[in-house]
Amino acid sequence: MRKTQSNYIRYIFCLLFLLTLFFGRAQETTTASVNLASYLQELEKEFDVKFSFVDNDIQPLTISQSKSEILEEILNDIQNQTQLKVQKINERYYSLFKDNTITICGNVVDNYKKVLSSGATVEVLNSDIAILTDFDGNFLLENIPKDATIRIRHLGYRTKYINAGELTGKNPCSTIPLGLNYEVLDEVILYEFLTTGLSKQADASIQINTEDLGILPGLIEPDVLQTIQALPGIKSIDETVSDINVRGGTNDQNLILWDGIKMYQSGHFFGLISAFNPYLTDKVTIIKNGTSAEYGDGISSVISMETKNELKDYFFGGAGFNLISGDIYGQVPLTKDLAFQFSARRSTTDFLNTPTYNRFFDKAFQDSEVKNGNNPSAERDILREEDFYFYDFTAKVLYDINEYQKVRLSFININNHLNYLETIEDDNTTQSTLNQTNISFGGSLESQWTRNFSSYFNAYYTRYNLDAKNVLENQVQQLFQRNEVYERAIKLNTSYIFSDQLQWLNGYQFNEVGITNSADVTLPPYFKDSKSVIHTHSLYSELNFTSLNEKLKVRGGARINYIENLNTFKKVIPEPRLNISYSLSEHIKTEIQGEFKNQTTNQKIDLEQNFLGIEKRRWILSDNDSIPITKSKQASVGLNYDKQNLYIGIEGFYKTVNGVSTITQGFQNENQFNGEIGKYDVVGAEFLINKKTAHYSTWLSYTYNVNNYTFEDITPNRFPNNLDIRHHITFAGIYTLKGLKLGVGLNYRSGKPFTEPLDGNEAINTSTFPSTINYKEPNSNRLPSYIRADASSTYNFRMGDKVKATIGASVINILNRKNILNIYYRLNEDDQVETVESASLGITPNISFRVKF
Structure with a gap:
């Protein structure tokens, strides 16, 4: 009986010893971190090959040694760990180099409801690359420059900009929330009013989009204060922009705002030319009556x-x-x-x-x-x-x-x-x-x-x-x-x-x-x-x-x-x-x-x-x-x-x-x-x-x-x-x-x-x-x-x-x-x-x- 127990103990001890050797060897082959340059030298000796590379690209890198004994699998492992590209030149020579392109993916969702947003436009800026997200809001783009900026747009949502590097190397793909755009737009009653860029809004105000503004008689440039005089009820009795009369009122009864700032001077050359650059003016709103409560002053307009x-x-x-x-x-x-x-x-x-x-x-x-x-x-x-x-x-x-x-x-x-x-x-x-x-x-x-x-x-x-x-x-x-x-x-x-x-x-x-x-x-x-x-x-x-x-x-x-x-x-x-x-x-x-x-x-x-x-x-x-x-x-x-x-x-x-x-x-x-x-x-x-x-x-x-x-x-x-x-x-x-x-x-x-x-x-x-x-x-x-x-x-x-x-x-x-x-x-x-x-x-x-x- 005692001999049988002794044999069991001997067998268990031997088994534990063998397992220790096996797992120790396995850990050594998969987890040991080595300098990539040194590792490549070992591979050259072991497989009788030669690697060409730029020292600055390789020297800072360390990797975990592969447990595989097949060269192609080892090289694939190096690519996965370093994002380097390995190119086979012939049976003996290989080239390692940095690839400046990456693969990115994402999932576009509504920021509040987390509802998947299909049909969003995903663009790589400064390139011709652009796709739409699928029904579930997903997208995948390959060969994208690492330093590229990605623009994501969707009707009714605020545009979002993301660095391409933030969307790679992740599994699952990154979730990208879009914030809703809550700008309340008035209904346009008349889109083209007299000329392009002039529109009448639902509240009877007139809006001028200077970028789209068409020509008007006597004007070759979109002078804002000259343009509004083409509208009924707005005229200048002395042909100036500094004396605009709206429905019989004097010029000082107009509230003139530039980016929300009240202006006390509006003209050049004693009122013959508007003092405001029209080419950076995006929108002009003219209100003759029914003014919003947020505006004070300006009893005429x-x-x-x-x-x-x-x-x-x-x-x-x-x-x-x-x-x-x-x-x-x-x-x-x-x-x-x-x-x-x-x-x-x-x-x-x-x-x-x-x-x-x-x-x-x-x-x-x-x-x-x-x-x-x-x-x-x-x-x-x-x-x-x-x-x-x-x-x-x-x-x-x-x-x-x-x-x-x-x-x-x-x-x-x-x-x-x-x-x-x-x-x-x-x-x-x-x-x-x-x-x-x-x-x-x-x-x-x-x-x-x-x-x-x-x-x-x-x-x-x-x-x-x-x-x-x-x-x-x-x-x-x-x-x-x-x-x-x-x-x-x-x-x-x-x-x-x-x-x-x-x-x-x-x-x-x-x-x-x-x-x-x-x-x-x-x-x-x-x-x-x-x-x-x-x-x-x-x-x-x-x-x-x-x-x-x-x-x-x-x-x-x-x-x-x-x-x-x-x-x-x-x-x-x-x-x-x-x-x-x-x-x-x-x-x-x-x-x-x-x-x-x-x-x-x-x-x-x-x-x-x-x-x-x-x-x-x-x-x-x-x-x-x-x-x-x-x-x-x-x-x-x-x-x-x-x-x-x-x-x-x-x-x-x-x-x-x-x-x-x-x-x-x-x-x-x-x-x-x-x-x-x-x-x-x-x-x-x-x-x-x-x-x-x-x-x-x-x-x-x-x-x-x-x-x-x-x-x-x-x-x-x-x-x-x-x-x-x-x-x-x-x-x-x-x-x-x-x-x-x-x-x-x-x-x-x-x-x-x-x-x-x-x-x-x-x-x-x-x-x-x-x-x-x-x-x-x-x-x-x-x-x-x-x-x-x-x-x-x-x-x-x-x-x-x-x-x-x-x-x-x-x-x-x-x-x-x-x-x-x-x-x-x-x-x-x-x-x-x-x-x-x-x-x-x-x-x-x-x-x-x-x-x-």
């Missing part, structure tokens, strides 16, 4: 410009010139999450005279038109010397923190400089120097917190300066003026989506506006300096509702403003807003809008005879006394028909504006400086018929306005508004054939009102010192009708694979008709009445050349 806001993985840009200026712009990707955007423009007016510049200059400086009242045929010879130039530049930083949060930083600088010397025949000289500057910068943070909740935070600082010097009568009298505006603001929007039918917007906005006005006269000595500051806190809330059949869309909300002038007053002003659209049928829609709005900033228009009539506008703040808060109420009803390329639209509106002062309205009679407070009301209608096809678009628009002032302290107390243009008609057409675009248009409007002096000796009141002019009833006369025909043409062509070029030519006022834009009167040194006429641009040609890459 909102003009919101947004620059390009999306990161691109490639550089794009362009440059060009015309007979006034040259410009360049571009966007440079710094990383996949960071890009820099820039634009710059400068005039050539200080070193190059062109026909366009001469026509612009003649319009801006028209004192040579002065005639003596007793001898209208007598004109004074005037010699002029000028040094004039303008420039603007912008910069923007685009940074995506992640796919749910985006940071944007924007900067703009606008500058006009003028030094003007005028010598009259008796050697009397008058000199004007003017510097106009607007510097603004701001930033925003856009966040998507959940599938239904998002926020938008915006902050900015803007400063406007007007510094002017006027030297009269050979240095005898000097006048210095300074107008300075600064504004700081923060704004927070939150948006919650209850469902596809109901969204809720809430927000808060704070604005601090300070304005300084100073005047210094040497003879007689006089100095005045005033500064005021207003704080405005605003809370707003708004609901957007869309019916299940999408026929009814309603946006209703309110804005409550707490306004505090640090020197004088405190006010609480509520502002209800309403916007309704309803589809009566597939092709007929009706719109109803209404709003209450207010504003505390205005432009004072005075000192008509100073600065040669060039720049007369200075920003001022309400004090709720001599300059009240301006308040407006507006309602409108519209009907639109759109079928088979034919659009017909008609809209009627009523607007009343209270708290209007005569010093902000541009009076040029005895009421100019009195400061009476009153109101104006406008009743009007806008009609448009537009026929469009793939090759042409033609339209006829008609605007009718009755615009009257009411001032209790003026006799008579009700009379036509200075901007009372009763009738305005535009007939225009554009034609497109491949790269060629042609546009021709004719504009007619009735004359604006003005006030004449009394006849004969009654025209001058000599009982005062200095003498003054006695006028007839305010705005009891009208200028002749205004008629202007314009034409333009552009041609697009390619200059190589990546460069597109455009040449253009335009002529403003083809008929060279002299349209009188304004007439005012003044007394000369001999107490004689002088008539000053402001005429329109004469025939004005322009050409341009642009490249885009």
Whole structure:
């Protein structure tokens, strides 16, 4: 028995010893790590082969030795462990080298529901490689560069960028979540409105996509503030972009935003050219009524410009010139999450005279038109010397923190400089120097917190300066003026989506506006300096509702403003807003809008005879006394028909504006400086018929306005508004054939009102010192009708694979008709009445050349 046990123990001991030897040998053959270069030398001796390789590729690598004794299997194991490629040259020689391509795979899913997203586009940037994910959201790509960037896109989702190296060597394949894109887009009622890139939205606002914008008569470049004047109800009574009149309102009653920053200067060359680069402007929204509660200020309109806001993985840009200026712009990707955007423009007016510049200059400086009242045929010879130039530049930083949060930083600088010397025949000289500057910068943070909740935070600082010097009568009298505006603001929007039918917007906005006005006269000595500051806190809330059949869309909300002038007053002003659209049928829609709005900033228009009539506008703040808060109420009803390329639209509106002062309205009679407070009301209608096809678009628009002032302290107390243009008609057409675009248009409007002096000796009141002019009833006369025909043409062509070029030519006022834009009167040194006429641009040609890459 004992012997049997001893034999069992002996057998077990031997078995354990053999197993120990076996597993020890197995572990040694599979887990031992050796330097790859040394291992290859062993293989060369063992199998009588030779390996060629780059030392730097092999020396750092270590591998686990293969337990196989077959050379091909050993080499396959080396490939799997090192990602090196082993190529057999002949029976004895092998080559090892790095392969810069890899195989990647992934599974694309919805970030929230984890639902598999079929049909997503997977692209290898800077190559022609692209595929769609299969039904289960899977994809597989071979021979992809290791350092490639993979872009994954899907309709309704945010685009995602991934390094190719993150998608290899994983089993199972990587799961790639895509975040939903929750941007709420308004339904487009009319896609092509007049020309490509112009569209009318469901809330009756007009949207301009500058990249797709087609040609318009008289324009060879997409000047934003010139383009909007092609729309019914929007015109400039003096042919400038710095004095845009929307439904009978003054220019200072327009809220002009650039990347969410309020602009106090909008034009170059005294308003003849827009100060905003159109080639980086991505979208422009124009709102005449039914404004969203998130917007304060701007009782006549909102003009919101947004620059390009999306990161691109490639550089794009362009440059060009015309007979006034040259410009360049571009966007440079710094990383996949960071890009820099820039634009710059400068005039050539200080070193190059062109026909366009001469026509612009003649319009801006028209004192040579002065005639003596007793001898209208007598004109004074005037010699002029000028040094004039303008420039603007912008910069923007685009940074995506992640796919749910985006940071944007924007900067703009606008500058006009003028030094003007005028010598009259008796050697009397008058000199004007003017510097106009607007510097603004701001930033925003856009966040998507959940599938239904998002926020938008915006902050900015803007400063406007007007510094002017006027030297009269050979240095005898000097006048210095300074107008300075600064504004700081923060704004927070939150948006919650209850469902596809109901969204809720809430927000808060704070604005601090300070304005300084100073005047210094040497003879007689006089100095005045005033500064005021207003704080405005605003809370707003708004609901957007869309019916299940999408026929009814309603946006209703309110804005409550707490306004505090640090020197004088405190006010609480509520502002209800309403916007309704309803589809009566597939092709007929009706719109109803209404709003209450207010504003505390205005432009004072005075000192008509100073600065040669060039720049007369200075920003001022309400004090709720001599300059009240301006308040407006507006309602409108519209009907639109759109079928088979034919659009017909008609809209009627009523607007009343209270708290209007005569010093902000541009009076040029005895009421100019009195400061009476009153109101104006406008009743009007806008009609448009537009026929469009793939090759042409033609339209006829008609605007009718009755615009009257009411001032209790003026006799008579009700009379036509200075901007009372009763009738305005535009007939225009554009034609497109491949790269060629042609546009021709004719504009007619009735004359604006003005006030004449009394006849004969009654025209001058000599009982005062200095003498003054006695006028007839305010705005009891009208200028002749205004008629202007314009034409333009552009041609697009390619200059190589990546460069597109455009040449253009335009002529403003083809008929060279002299349209009188304004007439005012003044007394000369001999107490004689002088008539000053402001005429329109004469025939004005322009050409341009642009490249885009």
